[in-house]
Amino acid sequence: MPVNAGLATLSDHMxxxxxxxxxxxxxxxxxxxxxxxxxxxxxxxxxxxLVTAAAAAPGHGAPAVKSVSAPRKPPRVRAPQAERxxxxxxxxxxxxxxxxxxxxxxxxxATHRVPWGNMYEFSSVVGAAAVIAFLVVLIRxxxxxxxxxxxxxxxVVLLFLAGTVLYAPAAPLVPALRSYWIAIxxxxxxxxxGIFMVSFVATVLYLVRRRWEVLxxxxxxxxxxxxxxxxxxxTTDVLDRMAYRTVAFGFPVYTFGIIAGAIWAEAAWGRYWxxxxxxxxxxxxxxxxxxxxxxxxxxxxxxxxAARVNMVAFATMVFNFFVINMVVSGLHSYAGLS
Amino acid sequence: xxxxxxxxxxxxxxxxxxxxxxxxxxxxxSWHGGPLAFARNSWRRLTxxxxxxxxxxxxxxxxxxxxxxxxxxxxxxxxxxxxTAHPGWSKILDAAGFFDVFAAPWFAATYLLLFISLIxxxxxxLRAHATAMLSSPPAVPRRLxxxxxxxxxxxxxxxxxVAGGAVERLRGWKTVTRTEDGGVVTVAAEKGYLRETxxxxxxxxxxxxxxxVAFGKLWGYQGTxxxxxxxxxxxxxxxxxxxxxxxxxxxGSGLAPFCIDSLDKFSVDYxxxxxxxxxxxxxxxxxxxDGPERKDVLEVNHPLRAEGVRLYLVxxxxxxxxxxxxxxxxxxxxxSAPFLPQNxxxxxxxxxxxxxxxxxxxxxLYGTFAPFAxxxxxxxxxxxxxxPGNPAVAIQIYRGDxxxxxxxxxxxxxxxxxxxxxxxxxxxxxxxxxxxxxVTLDDGTKITFDGYSQWATLQVNHDPGQTLVLWAAxxxxxxxxxxxxVRRRRLFLRITPAxxxxxxxxxxxxxxxxxxxxxxxxxxxxAVGGLARTDAGNFGMEFARVVERLxxxxxxxxx
Numbered sequence: 100m101p102v103n104a105g106l107a108t109l110s111d112h113m114x115x116x117x118x119x120x121x122x123x124x125x126x127x128x129x130x131x132x133x134x135x136x137x138x139x140x141x142x143x144x145x146x147x148x149l150v151t152a153a154a155a156a157p158g159h160g161a162p163a164v165k166s167v168s169a170p171r172k173p174p175r176v177r178a179p180q181a182e183r184x185x186x187x188x189x190x191x192x193x194x195x196x197x198x199x200x201x202x203x204x205x206x207x208x209a210t211h212r213v214p215w216g217n218m219y220e221f222s223s224v225v226g227a228a229a230v231i232a233f234l235v236v237l238i239r240x241x242x243x244x245x246x247x248x249x250x251x252x253x254x255v256v257l258l259f260l261a262g263t264v265l266y267a268p269a270a271p272l273v274p275a276l277r278s279y280w281i282a283i284x285x286x287x288x289x290x291x292x293g294i295f296m297v298s299f300v301a302t303v304l305y306l307v308r309r310r311w312e313v314l315x316x317x318x319x320x321x322x323x324x325x326x327x328x329x330x331x332x333x334t335t336d337v338l339d340r341m342a343y344r345t346v347a348f349g350f351p352v353y354t355f356g357i358i359a360g361a362i363w364a365e366a367a368w369g370r371y372w373x374x375x376x377x378x379x380x381x382x383x384x385x386x387x388x389x390x391x392x393x394x395x396x397x398x399x400x401x402x403x404x405a406a407r408v409n410m411v412a413f414a415t416m417v418f419n420f421f422v423i424n425m426v427v428s429g430l431h432s433y434a435g436l437s
Numbered sequence: 438x439x440x441x442x443x444x445x446x447x448x449x450x451x452x453x454x455x456x457x458x459x460x461x462x463x464x465x466x467s468w469h470g471g472p473l474a475f476a477r478n479s480w481r482r483l484t485x486x487x488x489x490x491x492x493x494x495x496x497x498x499x500x501x502x503x504x505x506x507x508x509x510x511x512x513x514x515x516x517x518x519x520x521t522a523h524p525g526w527s528k529i530l531d532a533a534g535f536f537d538v539f540a541a542p543w544f545a546a547t548y549l550l551l552f553i554s555l556i557x558x559x560x561x562x563l564r565a566h567a568t569a570m571l572s573s574p575p576a577v578p579r580r581l582x583x584x585x586x587x588x589x590x591x592x593x594x595x596x597x598x599v600a601g602g603a604v605e606r607l608r609g610w611k612t613v614t615r616t617e618d619g620g621v622v623t624v625a626a627e628k629g630y631l632r633e634t635x636x637x638x639x640x641x642x643x644x645x646x647x648x649x650v651a652f653g654k655l656w657g658y659q660g661t662x663x664x665x666x667x668x669x670x671x672x673x674x675x676x677x678x679x680x681x682x683x684x685x686x687x688x689g690s691g692l693a694p695f696c697i698d699s700l701d702k703f704s705v706d707y708x709x710x711x712x713x714x715x716x717x718x719x720x721x722x723x724x725x726x727d728g729p730e731r732k733d734v735l736e737v738n739h740p741l742r743a744e745g746v747r748l749y750l751v752x753x754x755x756x757x758x759x760x761x762x763x764x765x766x767x768x769x770x771x772x773s774a775p776f777l778p779q780n781x782x783x784x785x786x787x788x789x790x791x792x793x794x795x796x797x798x799x800x801x802l803y804g805t806f807a808p809f810a811x812x813x814x815x816x817x818x819x820x821x822x823x824x825p826g827n828p829a830v831a832i833q834i835y836r837g838d839x840x841x842x843x844x845x846x847x848x849x850x851x852x853x854x855x856x857x858x859x860x861x862x863x864x865x866x867x868x869x870x871x872x873x874x875x876v877t878l879d880d881g882t883k884i885t886f887d888g889y890s891q892w893a894t895l896q897v898n899h900d901p902g903q904t905l906v907l908w909a910a911x912x913x914x915x916x917x918x919x920x921x922x923v924r925r926r927r928l929f930l931r932i933t934p935a936x937x938x939x940x941x942x943x944x945x946x947x948x949x950x951x952x953x954x955x956x957x958x959x960x961x962x963x964a965v966g967g968l969a970r971t972d973a974g975n976f977g978m979e980f981a982r983v984v985e986r987l988x989x990x991x992x993x994x995x996x
Contacts, residue, residue: 101709239975271708274715278738347921354917358910367738369659369749369898371906372650374511374539379504383497390493392921397486415497427504 106209107269113202114223118258120195121230121251127191128248130184132331135245185244189237192247196230199223199258209269215285216272218424222261224286226254228293232349236297236341243333243341250300280363284356288381291353292416295388298345299413302406304328305338309403339402342409343395350388357381368430377431380419387412483550484557492551499547503538506530510537552647559640566633573613574625577929581966584929586980589964590988596622596932599961603930606986610928617931624930632971635919642912649909653902655686663775664700665756665892670721672696673746673897693744693899694725701732703753703891711822718750718893735895745899752894754778754786757806757830757886761792764881769795775892776806777850783820784808788850791839799839801852801862802884804832810871818869830886831869834878837862926969926976928983935960963987 203223207214215224233250236243272281311329314321321327332338360381361371372378391408394400400408423429482488507515516536520527534541581587592599600622604612610626617623660678662671671677673695683689698721706714718735724744733741735750742748756775762768769792776788785807792800807820810829818831840847840856847853856862868876868884875885965984969976 271712271714274713274737277715280738351914351917351921355914358914361910362907363738365903366740369740369747369751369896370900371903374503374508376504379500383500383504386493386497386500390490390497393486393490393493397490399487400490423504 102269102271103209104269106205110202110205110209110269113198113205114258114262117195117199117202118255118262120191120198121255121258124188124191124195125248125251125255127184127188128245128251131181131188131245132248134184135181135331181245188247189234189244192230192234192251196227196234199227199230203227206269210271212272212277213282213285215289216276216281217267218265218420219261219267221285221289221420222257222265224289225292225296226258226261228290229254229296230293232294232297232345236345239344240337240341243337245331246300246304246333249304250297253296253300275367278363278367280359280366284359284363287352287356287359291349291356292420294345294349294352295413295416298342298349298409301338301342301345302409302413304332305335305342305406306403306410308332308338309335309406335402339406342406346388346391346409350392353388354385357385373430375431376423376427376429377419380415380423384412384415384419387415480557484554486558489551489554489558492547492554496547496551499538499544502535503544506535506538508537508539510540548647552644555640556644559637562633563637566630566637569633570630574611574627574927576615577623577625577931578966581929581931581964584966585968586977587964587966588980588984589962590984591935592932592961592963592988593959593990594961595959596620596934596961598959599932599963600624600930603932603963603987606989607928607983620934622932624928624932626928626930627925628928629923629925629970631919632923632925633920635916635921635923637916638912639916639920642909642916646906646909646913649902649905651902652905653684653900655684657898657900657902658683658687658692659899660897661751661894662697662897663752663892663894664697665773665775666700666703666890668699670697670699678897693746694728695744695746695897696723696725696728697721697748697895697897698723698730700893700895703893705753705823707824711824713823716750716753718753718895720748720895722748735893745901747898749896749898750893751896754784754892755806755808755825755828756788756890756892757790757828758888758890759790759802760875760885760887761796761800762883762885763796768883771887773890774849779805780820782823784823785818785820789848789852791841791849791852793839793841796882798837800882801835801839802832803835803852804830806830806889808889825889827871828889829869829871832867832884833864834866834868834876834884835862836865836878924969924976925971926967926979928965928967928980930987931964932961933964935962 203214203220206220210216215221229250233247307325308329310326311321311332312335314326321329360378364373364378365371387408391405391412394405394408424431507519509516519536520531530536534543538544578584582589594602600614603624604614607624607626610628611630612624612626615623615625659682660673660675661680662678664670673692675681675683675689675692700718700720702719704717704719706717708714716737719732720735720741721730721732722741722743723730735741735748737750740747740749754775754777756773758771758773760768760770761772772790772792774788774790776786778784778786785805787805788803790802805818807818807829808825808827809820809822810827811819811821813819818829835852835857838856838861840853840861852862857864866876866878870876870886872886872888875883877883965987967976967980967983
């Protein structure tokens with residue numbers, strides 16, 4: 100069936116608008132972060148941080164409940180501007196998401212297929228999955244709303260790259276991709292990737308906050324840039340939990356995605372696993388995320404070390420997406436780039 | 438097992454150590470105690486969580502060269518090119534197995550050690566889990582208010598009755614009721630054993646998965662054959678394949694009784710822009726040499742599955758057809774040979790048709806076939822599209838001795854240039870032909886280009902382990918879901934008789950229920966505490982709901 104050029108163009112416009120809306124949301128999150136100074140710092144002044152940090156220090160599971168509820172006890176004085184900015188930010192995020200999902204749907208309608216057949220489309224799905232994952236996290240942990248800026252920044256970068264470097268015009272799929280398995284395999288992999296992206300952001304923030312807490316505890320004032328952000332980040336405990344829970348959700352999804360890929364490969368290529376470079380890196384990513392889940396439960400690896408493992412895991416994922424797709428040739432050469 | 442986290446949690450529930458994934462005691466770094474102690478310590482170290490972590494990282498690291506260096510099983514030509522391009526250190530890499538990483542001994546050593554570590558870790562946990570499932574929840578700690586979630590309320594009835602009601606309300610929890618001094622009754626409840634069950638399923642499934650993979654590698658095989666439309670097919674036997682890759686324990690006899698009788702038709706659907714949309718191979722096959730003939734259509738993503746083998750369409754191309762007519766009028770019709778695509782997009786193909794016995798001296802037609810012909814700027818034949826809209830050949834005709842009698846193997850897609858070099862084989866003509874056109878040689882032999890047939894490469898795969906692998910993979914996901922979604926949590930109740938039924942100062946913090954008071958007017962104070970042993974999650978909310986249910990004075994619904 101021929102590609103519907105009108106719908107494809109409309110989809111491209113919508114994609115641009117979603118980037119604009121996310122950028123607006125990003126600015127608004129920054130606004131919330133900036134104006135939230137009074138409220139935020141009051142609720143997490145160093146002394147109090149140390150109390151909660153100390154409470155959180157001995158273990159992971161149980162004290163978490165305490166330290167989360169602790170900052171809530173004094174009614175949080177949130178600057179009204181911050182609150183306003185925060186709401187605008189979430190609104191713009193949701194609107195951007197709606198526009199982006201429309202863009203994806205239109206591309207699907209224009210090409211009569213699932214809209215994730217090349218790197219541009221896949222990046223868009225990953226971005227949308229990350230935003231959805233973040234919005235779901237907000238329902239559980241509303242206090243991390245202002246972290247939206249840290250998540251939307253990589254999302255906007257990813258979508259910008261998708262729209263420029265990775266862009267591929269709407270086109271039908273090559274025969275090998277014409278299978279219902281694309282809907283199962285690529286969907287689960289992209290959702291898993293989006294969730295892991297949220298976890299990665301939480302982990303980076305965890306390490307920043309951790310460094311900040313160590314300095315403050317030692318009686319020093321953090322002055323260097325990323326560490327100074329720590330003053331207004333949630334406690335390490337909240338960030339660690341956010342990172343863990345997202346991986347705990349994303350890991351089975353990603354595992355299922357790999358297995359679905361193996362089932363598809365059995366039908367398409369004659370074997371369920373053949374150490375194609377893409378498969379090899381999916382395996383590496385899987386192993387490192389498994390290591391993260393284990394590290395988090397191993398004495399001596401909890402905390403910073405586990406967080407680093409989580410970062411490495413995401414790095415392998417990014418490597419698999421960009422380097423393996425664009426540099427190394429293999430069976431998974433569907434980037435749509437020439 | 439003194440350092441068992443299981444035990445330590447039991448004695449002090451406040452110490453919410455996340456369940457250490459290893460139940461092994463920390464190894465003692467000592468040679469004392471003889472070889473037995475050393476062996477035991479080594480075993481403990483191998484099965485410890487840290488070792489497992491290190492092995493996981495090693496496994497990930499060991500996989501990296503397998504994706505960045507060319508690999509023999511995937512592309513032997515690229516490996517040879519790489520070795521030619523880097524003659525120095527590629528020798529060392531080759532000797533160390535870096536061009537077949539996933540079959541290298543050091544890679545096998547890594548994952549085997551990891552799996553031994555995994556088994557050594559899981560077996561004791563299996564025992565511990567069985568014990569935990571069979572034993573009662575632990576004793577109620579002395580100070581419930583120190584637990585992460587705690588509450589208290591007052592209830593109507595004597596402690597024993599209240600405890601009975603609570604146990605009824607705690608459906609789905611494993612409970613044990615105990616009595617303490619002074620008429621105090623305690624209830625300990627535990628839930629979420631599925632977490633550890635899922636964890637064990639996950640790890641056991643990984644072991645089964647590895648067994649399934651090994652099974653397939655040892656007893657599986659893969660055979661490839663090229664079939665041209667209308668020509669006879671083959672049966673599932675080693676010598677009939679163009680290439681055959683057996684598993685280590687395949688002896689070549691007793692392969693599944695399966696015959697591909699013929700490739701009836703190969704066809705391609707094209708999109709309006711000329712790109713291929715779907716490839717189809719209509720085949721006739723039979724199960725066993727005497728079995729009835731059956732028809733099937735192979736497509737990309739749609740293999741044929743029968744008798745434990747799978748038949749795939751893996752490649753296709755063109756086979757130009759020629760007629761050679763000798764000056765005396767006799768001739769050979771329907772001469773054809775598969776030509777190999779040189780350009781995957783336009784399917785400009787190259788190959789050779791050899792006449793070894795039918796004419797003397799021997800003849801060879803060597804050249805290119807274009808499905809959609811055009812002349813390039815250099816006057817050479819090129820192809821504009823894979824669609825056979827304007828087929829043409831450009832051939833060089835050689836006469837002489839092709840050199841096949843020497844016994845040396847030669848490619849069916851080209852002629853032996855050494856024969857040309859020594860003058861045994863001479864080029865006698867070149868021609869660019871459209872279908873129906875012919876060229877006449879100096880001795881009066883006429884060569885006519887009749888058109889083309891299509892060929893398809895079919896692959897027969899057999900992997901006896903793959904069903905097991907699929908089941909294991911499904912169990913891996915199930916185990917993961919359980920172990921990551923279910924939380925092990927404990928709930929403790931201490932029910933103390935209220936000092937006096939009319940006293941208003943039992944416990945200021947405990948709101949007094951004004952619900953239906955039984956005639957006895959006996960009242961109890963219920964202190965509740967709870968904790969999630971792993972990953973607290975939203976246990977706080979669940980705890981509140983449970984307390985709400987416990988406070989509800991209405992009789993428990995039985996349904």
